[in-house]
Amino acid sequence: MSTATEVSALARRVRAALRERHSGAVFGDLRVLPGGHSGLTYAIEAGPVAYVVKAVPPGRRPVGRNDVLRQARILRALAGSQVPVPGVVAVDESEPAWFAMEFIDGEATEPVLDEHRLDPLLCRERMLALAEVLRNLHGTTGPRPTEPLGPAAELERWSRTMRAVPSELRPGAEELLDALAARVPESIPATLTHGDFRLGNVLCRGARPAAVVDWEIWGHGDPRIDLAWFLLFTDHRNFPRLGRAVPGLPGERELLTAYLDGHPEPPALDWFRALARTKMAAIMGHNLRRHREGIHHDPDQERLPPTIAAMIRTAHDIVARRP
Missing domain, CATH: 3.90.1200.10 (Aminoglycoside phosphotransferase (APH), C-terminal lobe)
Structure with a gap:
């Protein structure tokens, strides 16, 4: 669990990196996205555009499920392929490492296991x-x-x-x-x-x-x-x-x-x-x-x-x- 100070420090780094893409935009706060099973997962708005941020938990080693840079690497490799993936827009390798990717609007439902009312x-x-x-x-x-x-x-x-x-x-x-x-x-x-x-x-x-x-x-x-x-x-x-x-x-x-x-x-x-x-x-x-x-x-x-x-x-x- 990250402290408020750690989240604020991460938010400053994310805003600084995204400001190159959204000069003059009003940025929102980092908010936790539920359901993430690796590292820390947040959402942030830059004006009307939303992004997902995945970060290594402070004090943790970037290995296994916390190796978010490894995830960024495969997403970048698959960009433009026949496998649809979110686009990576920023990567910061300084500790604690993080990357930002497009927020894709959609629903992820496992038909035989999840509660849903899908046709x-x-x-x-x-x-x-x-x-x-x-x-x-x-x-x-x-x-x-x-x-x-x-x-x-x-x-x-x-x-x-x-x-x-x-x-x-x-x-x-x-x-x-x-x-x-x-x-x-x-x-x-x-x-x-x-x-x-x-x-x-x-x-x-x-x-x-x-x-x-x-x-x-x-x-x-x-x-x-x-x-x-x-x-x-x-x-x-x-x-x-x-x-x-x-x-x-x-x-x-x-x-x-x-x-x-x-x-x-x-x-x-x-x-x-x-x-x-x-x-x-x-x-x-x-x-x-x-x-x-x-x-x-x-x-x-x-x-x-x-x-x-x-x-x-x-x-x-x-x-x-x-x-």
Whole structure:
């Protein structure tokens, strides 16, 4: 949590940088934008124009989710591409680092998980349109920040997260991890990846995606990671006690067909579908553990156990090739 003095100091730096674009404009105050999961996220107005500012928390190292400059780098790399992103308008690398980007007007809704009154047909159109965006992302040449993680490294990453969750919160997880480890597929050529690609991380205007946001964990890796994660959100039955039915929403097969656009299905996709469920179970188990240990009080996390169990069970069924 930043102090008022720290926010005021950041606001002065932001206004100074944006004044070159808005000479004579009246600037508003920095106001916190809810829902941000990386660094600090604010909005600021320069006359009639709004911007989003992402900053490293004072006193924190710019690593992981706090590495806002890394996010600015991928947004700049994708500017003008077939992947819609907010335009970056200012970057300041002095500590604490920050960058400002366009405020994109739109709504980001996860149809099967969020409370909403959207027309089911609109949800369907958005999801199918987003399949094209994901295909474009995986076909875009961009920066390569690190050596790509192969399937084995991805499994190891999420196995560590899963095993940090108390065993009683993850029934059957060890058997699942063993089954995945016994069937690790070969790597395929790496691409740009978003890391959390789904409708909830895309601002839409009408049926069209206006901007893909939340690039905290982008990378250069296996495109099947993004694809399998995206497919997971097609069916509310994947999320017991959490999901809601959306009539007409494309199922996994229809969404996969839209993504492939006539190209062959990538090999071993079922293994990655199982890994996506493993990842979701590990993340939910981690959040539930934090709540129960008093690290982050959120009673809503108590709704997660049925979904965690279902994710593990269906992942094991998929990887074992049982119906």
